[in-house]
Amino acid sequence: MANKDWESFMASCRSRLEKARQQMREVEMLIKQTATEVERLVQRNARAASHVKQVEAQFDTVPREDIKSAYNTLLGNQQRLFTMRGQLEKLQNDKQHLTTLVELCEEILGFAEEGSRPVAEAGGKQQKAEELVIHVIEAQEAERLRLSRQMHDGPAQSLTNLVLQAEICEHLFDRDPRRAKAELAELKESVIGTFHEVKSFIFDLRPMMLDDLGLAPTLKRYAEGLAENGFDGVEMHVSGKERRLAAYQEVTIFRVIQELIHIGRQYSHASSIKVSVEMGDDAIKVSVEDNGTGFELDEELSTPDAQLLGLSTLRKRIEMLGGTITFDSRPGQGLQVQFSLPVEEAAEEA
Helix, strand or coil: CCHHHHHHHHHHHHHHHCCCCHHHHHHHHHHHHHHHHHHHHHHHHHHHHHHHHHHHHCCCCCCCCHHHHHHHHHHHHHHHHHHHHHHHHHHHHHHHHHHHHHHHHHHHHHCCCCCCCCCCHHHHHHHHHHHHHHHHHHHHHHHHHHHHHHHHHHHHHHHHHHHHHHHHHHHHHHHHHHHHHHHHHHHHHHHHHHHHHHHHHHHHHHHHHHHCHHHHHHHHHHHHHHHCCCCCCCCEEEECCCCCCCHHHHHHHHHHHHHHHHHHHHCCCCCCCCEEEEECEEEEEEEEEEEECCCCCCCCCCHHHHHHHCCHHHHHHHHHHCCCCEEEEEECCCCCEEEECCCCCCCCCC
16 A cells, blocks of 8 residues: 555544544543533432422322422433433443544554554555454444434333323323322332333443443343343353453453343343353453354354344454454354453552
C-alpha cells in the first residue's frame, strides 16, 4: 500500500483520536450530572414510596384525590428514575467504547512514530488496524441492536402497560372505588414485576458487580439470577485462583459466556448448560457446553446457523485480545465452546 495512502489513514486516525477525546470529556461531564440526578431521584422515590405505604395503611379514610396524587407521584418518579438510570448506563457504555477507540487510535499512531518501519510492514499494520476498527464497530452495533430489541420487548412494553393501568385507576376512582382499589392492587404487582425486570435488564446491560467484585462473583450471581427467573439449568463452576483481571478482560469473558448461555437457551433450547472457568496463572480457560438441539457449523463459521448465532463476532472478540476459541456442534448434539485468554491482572491501586 502506497505511503500516501498510509499518511492519509494516519491523518484520519489523528482526527478520530481528537474527536474521541473531546467526546469522552463531554460524556464524563454528562455522567457526573446524570449520576447526581439519579441520586436525587432515588431519594425522592423513597419518600414517595413511603408516602404510598402510609396511604395504603389508611386507604378507607384518605381522600380519593390524595390517593390519586400519591400513586401518580410514585409512578412519575419511578418512570423518571428508570429513564435516568438507563441514560446513565448508556453514557457509561459510551465511555467504555470511546476508551477502546482512543486506545486503539493511540496504538496505531504509536506504530507510525517508530520511523524504521518498512513500507510493506506499514501497509500490513494499516490493514490490521483497519480490521480492528471495523471489528470494534461491528461488535458495538450488534450489541446495541440486541439491547434495543431487549428494551423494546421488555421494560418499555411493561412501562406502557403501567401507564394504561394507572389511567384505568384514575377513571374508576369516582365511578367504582371498590374496583379502583382492586386495579391499584394489580398496578402495584405490575410495578414490582417491572422493577425486577428493569433490574435484570440493567444487570445484563452492565452488571455493577463486575466493577465492584470481579468476574467470578458476577458469574455466580448471574447463574443465581437466571435460576430466580425460572431457568435453573446453568451449572457454573469456577476453579483456580480467583482474582481481579484487567477490566476489559473481565467484560469480554463475561459477555462471551452470557451470549453463549443466551444461545443455548434461545436457539438451542437447552435444558442444561455447563460453564467451567479455570483461572490459571498464565491463562483463563473457559468451557461452555449445552444439551440442546445443536447446529450445523463448519470451521470457517460460514454456515447459516453460525451467521444467525453471531459466532464469528464472538471469535473476533477473543482473537482481538490474543486468545483462541473453538466451536463444536452438530444437529442433535448441542453446542460446545472452549476459549482461552492470556491473563492480565488488574493493576493495584496506589
